[in-house]
Amino acid sequence: xxxxxxxxxxxxxxxxxxxxxxxxxxxxxxxxxxxxxxxxxxxxxxxxxxxxxxxxxxxxxxxxxxxxxxxxxxxxxxxxxxxxxxxxxxxxxxxxxxxxxxxxxxxxxxxxxxxxxxxxxxxxxxxxxxxxxxxxxxxxxxxxxxxxxxxxxxxxxxxxxxxxxxxxxxxxxxxxxxxxxxxxxxxxxxxx
Numbered sequence: 023x024x025x026x027x028x029x030x031x032x033x034x035x036x037x038x039x040x041x042x043x044x045x046x047x048x049x050x051x052x053x054x055x056x057x058x059x060x061x062x063x064x065x066x067x068x069x070x071x072x073x074x075x076x077x078x079x080x081x082x083x084x085x086x087x088x089x090x091x092x093x094x095x096x097x098x099x100x101x102x103x104x105x106x107x108x109x110x111x112x113x114x115x116x117x118x119x120x121x122x123x124x125x126x127x128x129x130x131x132x133x134x135x136x137x138x139x140x141x142x143x144x145x146x147x148x149x150x151x152x153x154x155x156x157x158x159x160x161x162x163x164x165x166x167x168x169x170x171x172x173x174x175x176x177x178x179x180x181x182x183x184x185x186x187x188x189x190x191x192x193x194x195x196x197x198x199x200x201x202x203x204x205x206x207x208x209x210x211x212x213x214x
Contacts, residue, residue, distance in 0.1 A: 102164030
């Protein structure tokens with residue numbers, strides 16, 4: 023007779039996100055996973071398969087939640103420039119102890135694993151395209167309302183913003199000071 027799960031899968035995936043985000047995939051042993059999730063190996067294997075499958079599920083959850091939040095923010099704003107500024111400012115660590123100091127889970131995964139794992143590379147690629155689509159719609163909305171220059175190509179600018187955000191996240195992770203990050207954001211947003 024199969025045992026009933028005694029844990030919330032969504033909660034476990036949230037813990038897995040934080041665990042892999044802190045240590046990376048390769049830096050995280052199976053014992054780290056067991057300890058970090060507070061589950062037995064058998065529960066992890068029965069529910070998620072292996073460490074890689076758990077990682078993939080955690081990355082997909084992170085992707086879904088991030089896209090949903092970005093889209094909601096962009097869709098509910100009347101001031102596109104201010105909304106894009108908030109997106110950039112949200113990736114700047116407030117202190118050396120800030121959770122943002124660890125960068126972005128998606129960007130970290132891309133850097134660590136995408137060149138070695140086609141499935142992770144595909145998740146990263148799809149995430150990039152979906153973020154670009156959201157940003158492109160935001161830029162078009164800003165152009166239609168007269169907030170942004172209509173001479174800009176929305177798709178090109180969306181790609182530029184996405185790449186700038188990713189770069190800022192990597193730069194922030196390396197311990198770059200807040201003033202430097204703010205300067206980068208200011209220049210990036212000046213193209214709008």
